[in-house]
Amino acid sequence: MTPAVLAELVHSTATSVLTERGVDTAVLPEVVTIERPRNPEHGDYATNLALQVAKKAGMAPRDLATALAERLAEAEGIEAAEVAGPGFLNLRLAADAQGEVIRQVLTAGETYGTGHALDGVSINLEFVSANPTGPIHLGGTRWAAVGDALGRILGAQGAKVTREYYFNDAGAQIDRFVSSLVAAANGEPAPEDGYAGDYVADIANQVLAAEPDALGLPDAERDEVFRRVGVQLMFDEIKRSLHEFGTDFDVFFHEDSLHTSGAVDAALERLKKSDTVYHADGAWWIRSTDFGDDKDRVVIKSDGAPAYIAGDIAYLKDKRERGFDLCLYMLGADHHGYIGRLKAAAAALGDDPDVVEVLIGQMVNLVSDGKPVRMSKRAGTVVTLEDLVEAVGVDAARYELCRYSVDSPVDIDLDLLRKHTNENPVFYVQYAHARLASLQRNAADLGLATPGPDEIDFGLLDHPKEGELIRTLGEFGAVIAKAAELREPHRVARYLEELASAYHKFYDVARVLPQGDDEADGLTYARLALCEAARQVIANGLSLLGVSAPERM
Structure with a gap:
């Protein structure tokens, strides 16, 4: 019996109890909260339902809890129901009822834990979107890991997710990048406001290899060659590094296309008809303060040129016209003001501001030998995705970046992530999987063919550590649902560490495979099924x- 099934049982029981007493069942919440007590001696699960609804029901909390306990104690799968404190209800499941979780896992396989909360919802998930002027830095690397994981989690709840990368290939930063490439091609230092690092020289040399006569062209034509070829080479390198990191995108959207296609001009004309923009001091402004921004923003400058936010508005309009129900942006720590701006943009376009959702990610720092790592071997000024992967590998990098809430800064200890010990979180979880895979191989070597889940007596699994492991397995679906709802992939990582801990504790006290001349019995197969689950x-x-599950380590 999973927590969700137990919640339904408690809800139906409460409905019956209140109906018999002439109480309107509308006082009941739609979903009953079921939690695991911190102290296992208090039971397998607990609910505060009686405390939550007693006053509305005109009953004392303990009286309602007692009525619920008496009725639930008679229900199939409930071993005991007890009232505690002012009206908490503690529940203990029968071993065979708990074992139903194992049966569900083995039957569902790779789909176990998925849900339907977001069925039919089309989500545009934009993340990374780093400027195409250099390798992916650590902030972008965090979004590459977290964004990809969030896309998988949203998809596991039924959403149709489109992963999108917005290439900022228009504006002054591209001009500075081109100037840096030209300087490197001429063997000169980067301009004062340009980009440094070995990668600039590498790309400049590749441009010359493709266009040997580029430096001999008039300045404007030369710059256009370096822009066209150099920016594309940077694009390609960014895509390659992301792919090797396990992060792929469905759409690569180019900012420049919004300007060349007339989309920005069309969006601006539409805005002028909206009450959320106004004309002052010769410019057009959007009322972004109505949505939490610290000041209203210029959309059309006094000289008639569009401000940077104009492209953002046209881009949002494009997303909505492509049919997305939710436009989810994952932006860096220095983009907090974009929350209000983008919501204001949605309102200005006649949309519900809630079609826009913005996640802000905090900074990532690397630490080695107790000291910050600040410089890249290749980029010169920042630490890059490739630096992190070279140091610890893709799995450790992705897992570590995903296991923290994105609104918290992260210090990544490279020395810890290189260790093959339980101190290293990703090793701890992956080792549990490898150990479990090894157990199944050993069982096969002994000729033990585990029966189907419907043929196993899970009621034999009555050891406290077995119960703890089963209950942890039963929470997986709720963890995914909450991670999707709150946009928090770190909940999955932390759950996996809890599950690995529960397994290791179980394995330390429960023999799974027979030893010596011992014969396999019903408990053997029940435990093998639990381990496989x-x-x-x-x-x-x-x-x-997006992390591998190795079968050998």
């Missing part, structure tokens, strides 16, 4: 984070 859930969770 644990392996499956760890694999499913790691997959949501």
Whole structure:
């Protein structure tokens, strides 16, 4: 019995109890909250339902809890129901009812834990979107890991997710990048406001290899060659590094296309008809303060040229016209003001501001030997995605970046992530999976063919550590649902560590395979099934984070 099934049982029981007492069942919440007590001695699960609705029902909380306990104690799968404190209800499940979770995992396999909360919702998930003027830095790397994981988690709840990368290939930063390439091609230092690092020289040399006569052209034509070829080479390198990191995109959208296609001009004309923009001091302004921005923003400058936000508005309009129900942006720590601006943009376009959602990610720092790592071997000024992967590998990098809330800064200890010990979180979880896979191989070597889940007596799994492991498995679906709802992939990582811990504790006290001349019995097969269920859930969770589940380590 999963927490969700138990919640339905408690809800139906409460409905019956209140109906018999002539109480309107509308006082009940739509979903009953079921939690695991911190102290296992208090039971397997607990609910505060009686405390929550007693006053509305005109009953004392303990009286309602007692009525619920008496009725639930008679229900199939409930071993005991007890009232605690002012009206908490503690529940203990029968072993065979708990074992139903194992049966569900083994039956569902790779789909166990998925849900339908977002069925039919089309989401545009834009993340990374780093300027195409250099390699992906650590902030972008964090979004590459977290954004990809969030896309998987939203998809696991039924959403249709389009992963999108917005290339900022228009504006002054591209001009500075081109100037830097030309300087490098001429063997000169980068301009004062340009880009430095070995990668600039590498790309400049590739431009010359493709266009040997570029430096001999008039300045304007020369710059256009370096712009066209150099920016594309940078694009290609960014895409390659992201792909090797396990992060791929469905759409690469070019900012420049909004200007060349007339989309920006069309959006601006539409805005002029909206009450959310106004004309002052010769310019057009958007009322972004109505949506939390610190000041209203200029959209059309006094000289008639569009401001940078104009492209953002045209881009949002384009997304909505492509049919997305939700436009989810994942932006860096220095973009907090964009929350109000983008919501104001939606309102200005006649949309519900809630079609826009913005996640802000905080900074990432690397630490080695107790000291900050500040310089890249290749980029010169920042640490890059490739630097992190070279130091610890893709799996460790992705997992570590995903296991923290994005609104918290992160210090990544490179020395810790290189360790093959339980101190290293990704090793701890992956080792649990490898250990479980090894157990199944050993069982096969012994000729033990585990029966189908419907043929196993899970009521034999009555050890407290077995119960703890089963209950942890049963929470996986709720963890994914909450991670999707709150846009928090770190919940999956932390859950996997809890699951690995529950498995290791179980394995330390429960013999799974027979030893010596011992014969396999019903308990053997029940425990093998439990272990296979644990392996499956760890694999499913790691997959949501884009991290491998090795069978040998």
